[in-house]
């Protein structure tokens with residue numbers, strides 16, 4: 714996609730916007746702050762354009778774990794579960810969209826369940842022209858971790874990171890920012906004394922033992938899957954820089970959007 718503006722993908726992690734230990738607990742005051750910071754960054758940098766994503770946290774992940782949706786959907790009980798996971802993911806999406814709208818942001822939601830079909834979680838088809846049109850008109854597309862219909866598994870879960878993987882070569886962002894509650898990727902998790910400053914493409918095997926599951930309820934692989942998927946993104950788009958950082962402190966999202974070197978850098 715040709716654009717003169719600087720495109721950034723930003724994920725608001727489920728760990729940041731919900732309490733992943735307790736079902737249905739959105740952190741509304743955090744969302745209000747994050748939305749204001751996004752708005753402030755866009756006002757300070759008119760060349761910045763955004764695709765926002767958000768995780769499912771204590772909404773979709775709880776129902777998805779109950780029904781085993783990630784591994785596939787076959788029985789009628791599992792299909793009812795699929796619809797329940799969709800409802801949970803959508804409920805959080807509505808809370809997030811409300812916070813973004815309250816901050817005056819021109820957002821539009823593009824849920825994967827409505828625009829994508831996968832094959833064993835690899836995107837086979839996904840409507841991206843509508844997202845491109847939204848960007849061309851200075852609107853902010855919002856994607857989310859969601860359920861998707863899958864040609865092999867029946868149904869499954871597509872994380873926000875999986876969707877960034879699909880969108881990156883098509884929309885050509887300069888940077889991907891993943892905000893969570895940890896200040897970066899710890900090299901000694903769970904002791905959490907030392908962060909990786911930088912993770913390179915070929916480091917995965919060496920650093921994999923330091924990566925673990927989410928501290929909360931999670932079906933999409935925690936930090937292990939997050940880093941591995943983001944290295945896949947860099948392999949396909951070697952000029953991209955990706956940062957995994959904390960959105961907990963005030964102004965952390967605004968600073969990251971304006972170019973601060975926060976957290977752990979993943980690069981080629």
Ligand SMILES: Nc1ncnc2c1ncn2[C@@H]1O[C@H](COP(=O)(O)OP(=O)(O)OP(=O)(O)O)[C@@H](O)[C@H]1O
Pocket residue numbers: 725726727728729733767768769770771774858892893894895897898899900901902923924925926927928929931933934935936937939
């Ligand atoms: N080496 C590590 N460094 C940092 N966090 C780690 C590490 N290993 C495991 N974790 C855990 O992984 C979590 C991040 O994964 P998680 O999937 O919860 O992120 P998220 O994207 O915020 O959530 P969601 O999938 O709901 O959007 C951290 O909050 C921490 O609990």
Ligand SMILES: C=C(C)CCOP(=O)(O)O
Pocket residue numbers: 727767768769770773774777798802857858859860870871872873874932933
């Ligand atoms: C559990 C669901 C519905 C989506 C998971 O997406 P993620 O929170 O981005 O990992």
